[in-house]
Structure formats: C-alpha cells, structure tokens
Amino acid sequence: MPDLDFTTVRVQDVSRTYGRRRALAHVSLEAQAGRVLGLFGPNGAGKSTLLNILATLLRPSAGKVLYGTHASETAGDVLRASIGVLGHDLYLYPDLTAAENLAFFGRLYGVPDLDARVAECLTLARLTDRADDRSGGFSRGLRQRLALERALIHRPRLVLLDEPFTGLDDASAHILIARLRTLAADGAIVIMATHDFDTAETLVDDAVCIDRGRAFPIVAGSGSLRDRYRLALQETR
C-alpha cells in the first residue's frame, strides 16, 4: 500500500454536530507542508473535534476535508498511514515497555527496518536507557516524549497534536519545539491545538482562533501571539 502524498490539507465549510449541540460551524482553513498551524481557543471551542475530523476519527456533519486532492471518505487506510496523532491522551500501553510500545505501533503501520527505527525513536525521545522499562512507570513528561515518537514512528505527512506541551518541563518543551520545526522543515504539515501561547509563539507560522465552533484567522503582525489572539477573539464576539 503506497503512502498518500499531499502538501496541503483544506478544511472546506466543515460543520459538526453532536445531537442538537453544534461543535463546529462552517469552518474553513488550510494547512500547508513545511508550516506549523496553531489552533487556539477557549476550552470546548471545538479544537479537539476539528483535530478528530482531520485524523479521520470523526466524520463532518457537513462540508469536507481534502488531503491534497483526496477526500477522507475515499482515501481510507492509505490516508491513515500518512497521519500521526498525539492526543491529550497518550495512546500508550502502560504494561508494555517503551521499546515494545514503539515496536507495536511500528508493526501496525508496517514500518520498514523496525528495530533500527525503534532505536532511532528512543534516541530522539532520550529514552534509550529506559527502553526496557514499562511506560506505566514513567512520569507524564517521559510518557509525553515517548507518545510523540509513537505518533511519528511511521514518518507521517500530517502531524496532529493536541496540547503537546502538557507535562513537559522547559528543556523538554524546547526539544519538542525543535523536533516539530525539523518535521515542518522536512515537509510535514503540522497542526497543533494548544493554550500555551508563550511556547507556541516561537513555533507557529499560521494561527487560527476557534471560538464557539467558528474559525477566525489570527492575523500576523505586531504584538504578541496572545495579544493578537485576544484581539481576534474580541472581534468575533
């Protein structure tokens, strides 16, 4: 099964409802390869719903998402092989060791030369000396680093991150920023939902504010990202 190649992700007029509750309303945005798109907004604004739709875990109630020229409904398994997700939950088996977690997901994604790739991921997560320890015994920060490599083990084209800086100390956050920059520089499309403006300031190339299910661009310009976000939020209300 060849990987699906695409350099843009377009969200076109996507709405999503849960029963009578509207989580997303007519959201349109575009993310491009080589750039990091930040999603900002209050709790419950619809950021995670949008990430779940981008990850193909949820279907939009209306509108569509295009991965290059491919729609998620038609691309199926091939598309999922091109997506890496780091959710708020870390998707790790606590009874498996760090190496076993990576190897398990590597096998599911059919990663070639798996042993070498697992060793590489452990090095990138700085967990080589903890490779044979169960992930259930790790601190939140260590599990977060392992989970990031779990999400990236198959070298995805689209990387989706939900609050990736949770539980990371300053040093780990800086390493994650460098890792995400490298990913974007290598041609990945990175979309990240976060509340951490200070950390995101140095990372995101494009920013979108999501409030009550609607998306508004945070215009680039003078002022900090937090100030520009507040301005965008005021204009939407």
Add this chain to the structure above:
Amino acid sequence: MTPGFWKTVGIIARKDLVVEARSRELLYTTVFFAVAVVLIFSFSFVVDGAPLTDAAAGILWVALAFSGTLALGRTFERERQSETLKALLLAPVERAALYLGKLIGMLVIMSLVVAVVGPLVVVLFRVSLDGVFWHLLGLLVAGGLGFAGVGTLFGAMLNRSQSRDVLLPVVLYPLTVPVMIAGVSGTAALLSAEPNMARAEVWLSMLVFFDAVFLTLALWVFDAVMAES
C-alpha cells in the same frame, strides 16, 4: 507497507497476550472467579459425595459465561484507560482484523480458564470423559468462540458508554442464549450416565452454525459500529 489482514490479527493478539502475561490480571481474576463458582455450586449439588445428575454441564457453562464476561469487560477497559482503542482505530489496518485479534486474545484467556475449571468439574462432579473427550472439547471450543465473538463485538461497541459494566452482561446474555442452550444441552448429553453422542453432535452443529452467523455479522459490522456517528 502496512501489514496484511492476518498479520494485523497476529500483531493485536500478540500484544494482548504480552500485556496479560505482564499483569496476569485477567487470568487470575477469571480463573479465581470460575473456580469459586464451581466450588459454591459443588456445596449445593454434591451431597454425601454424590453429585446431582446432569448438574455438571450447567455449572461448567455458568462458570465460563460469568468469568468470560468479567474478562471481556476488563480487556476493553484496558484499551479505554489510555484511549489506546482510538490509536488502534487510527492505524491503517482493516478494523475487522482488530476485532479478530482481540477475539483471539480473549479465546486464549478463556481456554486457560477451561483448562483449570474443566478438570475441577470432572473431579468434583465425578464425571467420566471416556470416549467423549473430543466431543466435549469441540463443544467448549465452538461455544467459547460464539460467546467471545459476540462479547468482543459488544465490548468494543460499549467502550465509550459510561454504563458499559452494566450494559455488557445485559446485552450479552440474551444474545448468547442459543450458545448457552446448545453448550449446556450438548455437554449434558455427553456427561450423562449413558452418553448420547448423536444428540451432542446435533448441538455441536448448532453451535458451529451460530458461530458462523455471528462471526460473519461481527466482521461485517465492526467497522461501522466503531465509527463515531
């Protein structure tokens, strides 16, 4: 290259068994529970060393059904705790393969329960397996497959439900009534003083038919039921 269907089945089953080998949580709890059920029944149905006629078959299947439900609930609770079921659904593999992998993991655990509880029933209820062993094994394998097949489907479906612990047995037992009837009746035919092989074979055929229908249905609908509506 993403793995093929059967390779995915093997990857999932192997992972479940490695996790269980580490924690031994399911094995210990289900075996202990099944043994407790058999022992409690033996206090009632074995009087002065003489067991009640035909009690063994029902007790064996009750122990398997109750302990199997316990294992089914817990195996999906593990996937829910760290949201790993979501990670499995994100993987570029056929979802029917995820179902089969989980099912095989469950069957191995249920087989280990049978390996402990079966001999216990034989000893406590003075059951003779002369000439009926392979038929009994066939009934247990076919019955276990039917029970775990339905249970794995509903265990996965109810994973997102808050009342999953209550709902699983409520949904599972009525649906597996045909398995229980066929299993108990077939086993009773084998374990009676005069084993009726022909009757046991009829019930075994019914179990195989039930397995074929429910496994086909489960493989067919698993993708759809796992998609969030």
